[in-house]
Amino acid sequence: MNPGHVFTVVRREYMERVRTKSFILSTIAIPLFLLAMLLIPAFMAARGAETRTTLVILDGTGVLEEGLGPRLEEADFNLADPDVASLAADSLEALIEAGELGGILVLDQATMTEGHVVFRGREGPSTIRSFGLQRAVMESVLEVRLREAAPDADVAAFLEGGELEVELVGLEDQDEAARDAARFTALLGVFLLYFILILYGQYVMRAVLEEKRDRIVEIVISSIRPSELMLGKILGVGGVGLTQLVIWVASAAFMVLMVVPMLVVSLPSLENVQELVELIPAVETAVLLLVFFPLGYFLYAALYAAAGAMCSSDEEVQQAQLPITLIIVAAFMLVITTMDGPAPAWAQMLAMFPLFSPIMMFSQATQGLAPMWQVVLSVVLLAASVPAVAWVAGRIYRVGILMQGKRPTLPELVRWVRQA
Amino acid sequence: MTTMTDGPAVRLRGVTKQFGDHTAVSSLDLEIPRGSIYGLLGPNGSGKTTTIRMIMGILLPDEGEVSLFGSDPDETRRSSVGYLPEERGVYRKMKVIELLTFLGELRGLARAEARRRAGEWLERLGIGEWADNKVEDLSKGMQQKVQFIGTILHEPQLLILDEPFSGLDPINQDVLEEIVRELNGKGATILFSTHLMDHAERLCERVCLISRSRKVLDGDLRALKRNESQGVVAVRFDGADDGWLAGPEVELVETVGSDLHLLLRDGAETGPILERGLRAGADITRFERVEPRLHEIFVHHAGAEAAADAGVPLASAGGSRGGGA
Numbered sequence: 001m002n003p004g005h006v007f008t009v010v011r012r013e014y015m016e017r018v019r020t021k022s023f024i025l026s027t028i029a030i031p032l033f034l035l036a037m038l039l040i041p042a043f044m045a046a047r048g049a050e051t052r053t054t055l056v057i058l059d060g061t062g063v064l065e066e067g068l069g070p071r072l073e074e075a076d077f078n079l080a081d082p083d084v085a086s087l088a089a090d091s092l093e094a095l096i097e098a099g100e101l102g103g104i105l106v107l108d109q110a111t112m113t114e115g116h117v118v119f120r121g122r123e124g125p126s127t128i129r130s131f132g133l134q135r136a137v138m139e140s141v142l143e144v145r146l147r148e149a150a151p152d153a154d155v156a157a158f159l160e161g162g163e164l165e166v167e168l169v170g171l172e173d174q175d176e177a178a179r180d181a182a183r184f185t186a187l188l189g190v191f192l193l194y195f196i197l198i199l200y201g202q203y204v205m206r207a208v209l210e211e212k213r214d215r216i217v218e219i220v221i222s223s224i225r226p227s228e229l230m231l232g233k234i235l236g237v238g239g240v241g242l243t244q245l246v247i248w249v250a251s252a253a254f255m256v257l258m259v260v261p262m263l264v265v266s267l268p269s270l271e272n273v274q275e276l277v278e279l280i281p282a283v284e285t286a287v288l289l290l291v292f293f294p295l296g297y298f299l300y301a302a303l304y305a306a307a308g309a310m311c312s313s314d315e316e317v318q319q320a321q322l323p324i325t326l327i328i329v330a331a332f333m334l335v336i337t338t339m340d341g342p343a344p345a346w347a348q349m350l351a352m353f354p355l356f357s358p359i360m361m362f363s364q365a366t367q368g369l370a371p372m373w374q375v376v377l378s379v380v381l382l383a384a385s386v387p388a389v390a391w392v393a394g395r396i397y398r399v400g401i402l403m404q405g406k407r408p409t410l411p412e413l414v415r416w417v418r419q420a
Numbered sequence: 421m422t423t424m425t426d427g428p429a430v431r432l433r434g435v436t437k438q439f440g441d442h443t444a445v446s447s448l449d450l451e452i453p454r455g456s457i458y459g460l461l462g463p464n465g466s467g468k469t470t471t472i473r474m475i476m477g478i479l480l481p482d483e484g485e486v487s488l489f490g491s492d493p494d495e496t497r498r499s500s501v502g503y504l505p506e507e508r509g510v511y512r513k514m515k516v517i518e519l520l521t522f523l524g525e526l527r528g529l530a531r532a533e534a535r536r537r538a539g540e541w542l543e544r545l546g547i548g549e550w551a552d553n554k555v556e557d558l559s560k561g562m563q564q565k566v567q568f569i570g571t572i573l574h575e576p577q578l579l580i581l582d583e584p585f586s587g588l589d590p591i592n593q594d595v596l597e598e599i600v601r602e603l604n605g606k607g608a609t610i611l612f613s614t615h616l617m618d619h620a621e622r623l624c625e626r627v628c629l630i631s632r633s634r635k636v637l638d639g640d641l642r643a644l645k646r647n648e649s650q651g652v653v654a655v656r657f658d659g660a661d662d663g664w665l666a667g668p669e670v671e672l673v674e675t676v677g678s679d680l681h682l683l684l685r686d687g688a689e690t691g692p693i694l695e696r697g698l699r700a701g702a703d704i705t706r707f708e709r710v711e712p713r714l715h716e717i718f719v720h721h722a723g724a725e726a727a728a729d730a731g732v733p734l735a736s737a738g739g740s741r742g743g744g745a
Contacts, residue, residue, distance in 0.1 A: 008525045016514060215509030219570070222476040222503040223526040402478065415440075 001231070005224040009232025010239065013207065017240045027244050031251035038255060042263045053102030053125065054078040056085045056092060060108035067140040068107075075132030077102075096122055105133075112141060179367070181280050186366040187339065189289055192245070193359050194332040197296055198325055200241040201304040207233055208308030208401070209317050217401045226398040234301040241297070281366070288365050295382045296358025299389055300324065306393035309400030316407045331359040342369050352378040354385035392417055427490025429454045429578050429609035430475055435484035437470050444470040446633040447484065452611055452626070454489075457604055459624035459641075460613040461718065467633040468613040469506060472582050475611075476503055488578065499528035502576030506583040508567045512556035516542065519555055520570055527574035534573060541569040545595065564592045568599060579603055581612035585619050597623065617715040627714065631722040641714070648712045651720060653690055654679045656706035657697065664700040669693055672719055679706065683716045 017023055055077050059065040069079055079085075080101060087095075095101040103121025110116040117137050119125065125133055139159050146155045157163070208230075211217040220229055303324045311317040334356075338347050343364060351360035351370070357378040364370040399416040400408075408416065432450040436443070445467040452458045460468050473479040474486055477493040486493055488501065511519055517538055524534025542548045545565045550558055555566065564587075572579065579600065585593050600623070604610050614620055620627060621641070628638035637644070655665070656679050665673050665680065669688035674681045682693070690709075697704055712720070 005526070008522065012511075012514075012518075012522050016511075016518075211509075211511075214512060215505070215507035216511055217509070218473075218478065218505045218507065219503065219509060219523070220526060222478055222501075222505070223498060223523075402473075 001228060002224070005228045006232045006235065009220075009224070009229055010236040013233055013236025014239045017203075017237065018243065023240065023244070027247050030248055031255075034252060034255060035259065038259060038263060052076055052078045053121075053129070054080050055102055056080045056104050058104055058106045060106070061112055063144050064107050064111065064137075064140050067143050068136060071136035071139060072133070075136050076129070077133070093120075096120070105137075107137070111137065112144070115141060178281075182367045183339065185280050185285050186335075186363045189285060189366060190332065190335050190359055190363050192248075193289075193293060193296065193362060194328060196241050196245065196293070197300050197328050197358065200237055200297065201300040201324070201328075202321065203237045203240075204234055204301045205304035205308035205317060205321055207237060208305050208397070209311060209314070212309065212401050213312065221401070226401065227394050230302075230305055230394055230397050234298065234305060238294075238297050238301065245293075281368075285366050288362050291379055292358045292362040292382075295379070295386055298386045299354060299358070299382065300328065302386075302390045302393035306396040306400070309397040310403075310413070311400075311407050312404055320407060327355050328359070331356045335360055335363045339363075348374065352381060354378075354382045354389075357382050427487065428452055429456075429489060430611065431487045431490075432471070432475070433485050435471070435474060435481045435486060437467075437474060437479060437481050443633050445474070445481075448630070448635055450628055450635070450638070452609060454609050455604070455607055457600070457610040457623055457625050458612075459620035459627040460611060460630065461615070461617060461620050461627055461714070462613075462630040462636075463615050466630050468615075468630065469582055471630070472503075472580055472611075472613060475580065476501065499574065500577045502527075502571040502574065502579045504567065504571045504579075504581045504584055506586065508564070510555045510563060510567065512554070514555055515552055516547075516555055516558065516566055517551040520566065520573060523570040524573040527576075529574050537573050538569060541573065542566075545569065561589050561592055564588055565595065568592075568596055572599060572603065575606075576603075576608060578609045578611065581610070583614055584612050585614065585616060617713065617718065621714045629714075629718050629721065631718075636718065636721045644717060645711045648717050648720070651684050651686075652710050652712040652716050653682045653684065653693070654706060654708050654710045655682060655697075655704070656680070657702040657704040660697075660700045660702035664696040664702060665693070667693060667696060672716070674716070676713070681710070681713070681716060683712070683720055 055072065057065050057068060057072075057079070059068075072079060084092075084095070084101070092101060092104055096103065099122070103119050103125075106118040106120065115134075115138055117134070119133070124130070143155050143159065146153060146158065211220070217229070304321060307320040307324060308317060311320050334343075334347055334350070338344065342348075343351070343360075347360065348364065348370065350356050351364055352374055361370065361375060361378040365375045395417045396413060399419070428451050430450065430452040432448050435445060435448045435450075437445045448467075448471060450471075460471065462468055470479065474481050475488070475493065477486075477498060488498070511522075514522070517535065520538035520542075521531060521534045524538060525531055529537070539548070539551060542551050545568075547558075547562050547565055550562060555563060558566065571581075581596075581600070584596055588596065600610055600612075612620075612623075624641055626639065627641050627644070629636040654676070662673070662680070665682060669684055669690070669692060670682050671685050672681075672683040674683070684690070690707075694704070694707060697707075
């Protein structure tokens with residue numbers, strides 16, 4: 001293995017890829033998309049404040065208006081001044097026609113018994129506003145009804161949905177908010193790993209197939225060893241993936257640290273995000289990512305490289321890569337479906353095995369759900385399996401890149417590995 | 421590379437390669453002297469490409485040894501070899517100059533040096549203004565020139581060309597021949613394989629004929645022809661069909677220019693053929709023993725089966741060959 005040869009291949013692979021339009025676009029587009037996701041709701045909220053609809057409440061029940069007023073304001077409606085509200089129905093309708101009043105909300109006995117409300121206006125509220133309106137009315141009705149039935153109850157607490165206090169048995173005390181943050185981080189990391197393992201693994205596979213199909217590979221391996229070429233390709237493509245990952249993580253960090261605090265002023269709901277971010281176990285996650293990403297990538301990239309080398313066409317390679325991709329998908333699905341709480345015992349065992357650990361153990365370890373020995377064992381097994389898998393894949397690669405024609409059967413593959 | 425040990429440019433001893441049940445090359449001995457132009461000849465499927473791949477170290481022989489310049493074909497030695505495979509690939513999406521720089525680097529040139537030489541060669545072959553274009557934007561002929569440049573950028577001491585003339589347009593055939601002769605003039609050894617005997621005849625000093633994974637014969641081309649000169653008769657005639665040519669003495673009848681060449685079986689007399697011609701009423705204007713062409717030597721030694729592999733038509737009893745010119 002000559003490092004100079006590997007480096008030559010890495011540089012070509014890396015430079016050719018980062019210069020492509022698709023790389024530049026996807027690298028920039030994702031952070032922009034994230035930024036838009038943050039900015040658009042803030043923008044909408046700011047705009048919504050300017051276009052509040054002004055309402056007059058005609059309360060035939062006499063008991064609802066007191067509670068309903070504040071609720072409507074919270075749902076982004078304005079209440080008309082008392083002097084307007086006391087005008088006769090004709091005058092109100094004239095104001096509506098003139099566009100100076102948004103509408104009249106008519107409450108009567110049917111509101112108290114069936115939740116039936118009449119909104120009179122030149123145009124109806126938007127769907128979202130309708131929900132807000134209905135909810136405000138319903139909560140007000142329920143509040144009144146509950147007070148009548150159970151004067152000693154904390155009605156406000158009921159209406160907010162009550163409170164579930166979780167007490168875990170046998171686990172160390174962990175702040176629930178911190179656990180949420182860890183779960184959120186694990187999920188984000190799992191998505192990232194899933195995405196990058198498949199995407200960049202398949203890039204390696206395609207690159208190998210292209211070299212084989214375009215018949216350039218024979219020229220290259222007449223100068224350098226096939227193992228040097230394979231390693232160079234994996235490192236080159238991996239470097240591109242790492243570049244993209246760094247840009248994404250850096251821009252996400254920038255947004256969370258710089259943009260979110262600025263937006264919190266105009267969009268109070270973002271405060272939750274900010275609190276969550278402050279609880280993220282950043283160092284642990286970074287360490288785990290730095291262990292599982294490279295090891296997992298090498299493992300899968302070697303398998304994908306072998307798949308690319310044994311095929312001669314796009315159709316063939318789509319089939320050959322399926323088992324590899326399915327394992328990644330399975331690991332991902334297992335994590336997603338067992339996300340709410342500790343994983344079942346069999347999933348915990350599975351998470352220690354090399355093909356699954358990059359995603360499953362990362363998730364469990366980030367959330368602090370796996371004992372230390374399991375984490376260490378899974379990393380040791382993974383690290384040990386990388387050279388073993390690379391050795392087998394390298395032999396398949398070495399024979400495969402010079403073979404044209406039909407994809408090998410399993411016995412043929414075994415022979416390739418033995419004779420290479 | 422001044423540290424090369426002594427020994428021929430290429431030496432194969434008892435080299436055998438099998439793929440499953442198929443024997444591609446069978447106990448092949450080969451010696452290519454330094455500075456020679458050497459032709460590896462044989463029909464398609466006879467084992468030429470496998471032999472070359474073993475010389476390049478791309479495949480390892482099951483038995484026997486391969487040596488380049490007296491030692492194993494390891495990395496240092498491979499970096500003094502230029503190789504143009506039969507399937508000449510390129511990275512289609514790369515810029516021409518980047519591709520050539522990369523290929524030069526793989527063969528051990530420094531990046532800047534590889535770039536400089538690539539630029540010079542592109543200018544010399546008249547495609548300098550295409551340096552910054554993607555390879556896929558070039559015409560096929562221009563891509564072929566780029567492929568030659570990639571093969572010789574590092575000034576190899578041994579140039580290996582696998583079926584170099586297949587698929588080349590006539591202009592590029594001349595370009596390649598000129599480059600080959602120039603490098604050979606500077607002392608480089610040239611090995612090329614082909615199934616087109618005429619090309620080999622024009623270029624080679626030494627040849628090795630292989631058929632069905634085995635060597636048929638090898639040696640100096642002129643010496644081979646001298647030794648074989650008893651076996652071919654050139655004939656020209658009018659006034660009869662060519663049925664009289666076929667007979668127990670004749671192995672093969674072929675049209676060569678305005679003559680017919682009769683390849684004789686070993687020890688065959690020419691008298692009976694001439695008699696048959698006179699009896700058939702042919703007006704014979706030429707009947708002369710000539711130096712055999714490589715093709716005829718091959719067929720004579722490899723036999724009818726191998727000749728069939730090579731697509732060589734054999735004279736049948738019915739004598740179906742048309743008249744000369």
